[in-house]
Amino acid sequence: MKLLARKLPWLIGTLLAVSFFTFMLVSLLPGDPAVMILGAGGVSPEAIAQLRLELGLDRPLIIRYFDWLGSALSGDLGRSPMTGQAVSDAILSRLPVTIQLGLMAIVIALLLAIPLAMISAYFAGSRLDRGISGIGFALMSVPGFMMAIFLILIFAVGLGWFPATGWVAFSESPTANLRSAILPAMSLAMIELALYMRLLRTDLIDTLQQDYITLARAKGLPNWLIMIRHALRPSSFSLMTVVGLQLGGVISGAIIVEEIFALPGVGRLLYQSILQRDLLMVQGIVLFIATAYVLVNFLVDMCYSLLDPRVRYAD
Structure with missing residues (x-):
């Protein structure tokens, strides 16, 4: 309280x-x-x-x-003079697409970033660490739209595994829905992967130098158990903050990706509204994005006490 x-x-x-x-x-x-x-x-x-x-x-x-x-x-964001549709209805109708895309991107990024960061931190300074770090820097330097085009050329045009554009609702076909979402989700995930990996690696290296880690090693605990049970959780504060902010900012981050893949999400709606000078729609979407940022950031602060009781006592 x-x-x-x-x-x-x-x-x-x-x-x-x-x-x-x-x-x-x-x-x-x-x-x-x-x-x-x-x-x-x-x-x-x-x-x-x-x-x-x-x-x-x-x-x-x-x-x-x-x-x-x-x-x-009072909950009334106005009505678009271009389409006659209520702004809140337009946002809510497109929100599931953007939420699914963002959650898939974050999950993919975390599933790849956490083990890579743990390996890189454990072998800090080695060739393996430098190689993983180099891949991370390379991914961070690639803009999202370039990653999207690169994935389309390889997996849609070249291999034909996934569709290049379009969206299928999950209620219509779960399989087709995942096929239409995987490439745009990967486009966002590759950039987040590099950020998550670099951030967690740095915190893990610092944590592995603490006295309680030395004590755990002296007790004969396996290295994998020390990494997961004793090092990963206290090293996750910075990662948790960034992931929380990305959850709130997934709409703004997906604007170009949704436009490239022709996805009916909130990001594409914002892009089209800016081009059409639909002021009420732009204002409503930006206010929605800001609210998501603020609320998710607050929830992240609340979750800190679950990772470290000392934060709870300090409050």
Whole structure:
């Protein structure tokens, strides 16, 4: 409860700041949303003025912000003038795709990063360690969209194992769903893999030098047991923080990947809304992403006490 009371004002303040700056920056983008909706050619100035009046674009910017914020606090993120669909409905309808993609990417990255980090830390300074670290640096230097194109060329175009684009819902066909999700998930996972591996390796090397590890070795415990039972858990704080932030930021990280693979996710919806100048949709999605970031970060702080009781006592 003390942690909640200490964090809650910061959570609310962060969300308010994000909503304010997002609204202002989006509203200051060049171009007139009314013109984008009606089209530039053959539209009378009266029609444009009438639409601006209906959308509330004739009012001062700060008043429009507080009107939008009041509606957002009540759960109403507005309705897209481009499609007529409620912003909240559009986000919720596409959210399962993005969540599945993000969770698959994180799971794949962790399944590969944890054993590689443990091997690299155990053989620190060896050729094996340098080789694994080199692969990690190489993966970190490759942008997500390049990794996506590379995987498409190999596994979709070359080998034909997976589809290059498109999405099949899990309810329609679980097998086809996994086949359509594996390449975009791998595109995101390869970048996260390098980050997780490097981070955990560094913490494991430091942990393996602690006195209680020396004591465990003196007791004759196997090295694999020492690594898993005594070294892995206290070395997971930094990794847990990064994974938590990636869970909150998976939507923003998947924007380009979803567009390349033509996936009907929230990231692609944000990309298309920016191109169409759909201000209400962009503001709603950014607010949703910020809320996810803040809430997941708070849950990570709460989970620290499960990894180390000393954090619980300090609170």
